[in-house]
Amino acid sequence: QSVLTQPPSASGTPGQSVTISCSGNSSNIGSNDVYWYQQLPGTAPKLLIYKNDKRPSGVPDRFSASKSGTSASLAISGLRSEDEAEYYCAAWDDRLKGLFGGGTKVTVL
Amino acid sequence: VQLVQSGAELRKPGASVNVSCKASGYTFTAYFIHWVRQAPGQGLEWMGWINPHGGGTNYAQKFQGRVTMTRDTSTKTVYMALSSLRSDDTAVYYCARGVGFYLGFWGQGTLVAVSS
Numbered sequence: 001q002s003v004l005t006q007p008p009s010a011s012g013t014p015g016q017s018v019t020i021s022c023s024g025n026s027s028n029i030g031s032n033d034v035y036w037y038q039q040l041p042g043t044a045p046k047l048l049i050y051k052n053d054k055r056p057s058g059v060p061d062r063f064s065a066s067k068s069g070t071s072a073s074l075a076i077s078g079l080r081s082e083d084e085a086e087y088y089c090a091a092w093d094d095r096l097k098g099l100f101g102g103g104t105k106v107t108v109l
Numbered sequence: 110v111q112l113v114q115s116g117a118e119l120r121k122p123g124a125s126v127n128v129s130c131k132a133s134g135y136t137f138t139a140y141f142i143h144w145v146r147q148a149p150g151q152g153l154e155w156m157g158w159i160n161p162h163g164g165g166t167n168y169a170q171k172f173q174g175r176v177t178m179t180r181d182t183s184t185k186t187v188y189m190a191l192s193s194l195r196s197d198d199t200a201v202y203y204c205a206r207g208v209g210f211y212l213g214f215w216g217q218g219t220l221v222a223v224s225s
Contacts, residue, residue: 044205051211092210
C-alpha cells in the first residue's frame with residue numbers, strides 16, 4: 001500500500017483529456033515538491049514533470065501538472081496512442097525518504 | 110549521459126546480490142545515484158541514494174540493514190548490494206541519476222530473481 005495514493009486506472013479516447021490524481025499528506029506532498037514519471041511497457045521510467053508543474057525539455061506541453069495542499073494532479077490533453085503507459089507520482093517525505101505512488105495505468109481506447 | 114547496469118542475476122533465498130551501475134558522459138561526482146526497484150507487475154519502489162562525492166547514503170527504512178550502496182570513483186561505478194534475499198526481492202532494479210527527485214537519466218534495469 002503506497003503512502004501516495006493514485007487511482008489504478010484511467011482511460012480516454014484519442015483527443016480527449018485525462019487527469020490523474022495523487023493524494024498524500026502533510027509529511028510528503030504537503031511539504032515537498034511532486035514529480036511525475038511515465039513508464040512505457042518494458043522500459044525504464046521517464047521524468048515527465050518536476051517541482052510540481054515544470055516540464056523537462058522535450059516533454060510535450062500536452063502534459064501539465066499542479067499541486068494544491070496535500071494533493072497533486074497530472075493532466076494529459078489531446079490524448080494520443082503513445083500516451084498509453086503507467087504514470088507515477090513521487091515526492092520526498094519529511095525524513096527525506098523517497099516515495100512513489102502506486103501508479104496509474106492510462107489506456108487509450 | 111549513460112548509466113549501464115550489470116546483467117541479470119539468479120540467487121537462492123538467503124543469498125546476497127551486488128548490482129553495478131557504470132556512469133559515463135558527465136562528472137560522476139556531481140550527481141547522486143538513486144536505486145529504484147520494480148517487482149513483476151508492481152509499481153516503483155525507492156530504495157535509497159548514494160552521493161558519489163564522499164559516499165554518503167540515505168536508505169529507505171524498509172531496506173535498512175540489508176542494503177549497502179557504494180561507489181568507486183576511479184571506475185565511475187556505483188554498486189547496490191542487497192543481502193538476505195527473499196522471493197519478494199525478485200524485481201528489476203534500476204539506477205537513476207538524480208538532483209533531488211529529478212531522476213533524469215536511468216539505467217536499463219537489472220533483473221534479480223530469487224528462487225530456490
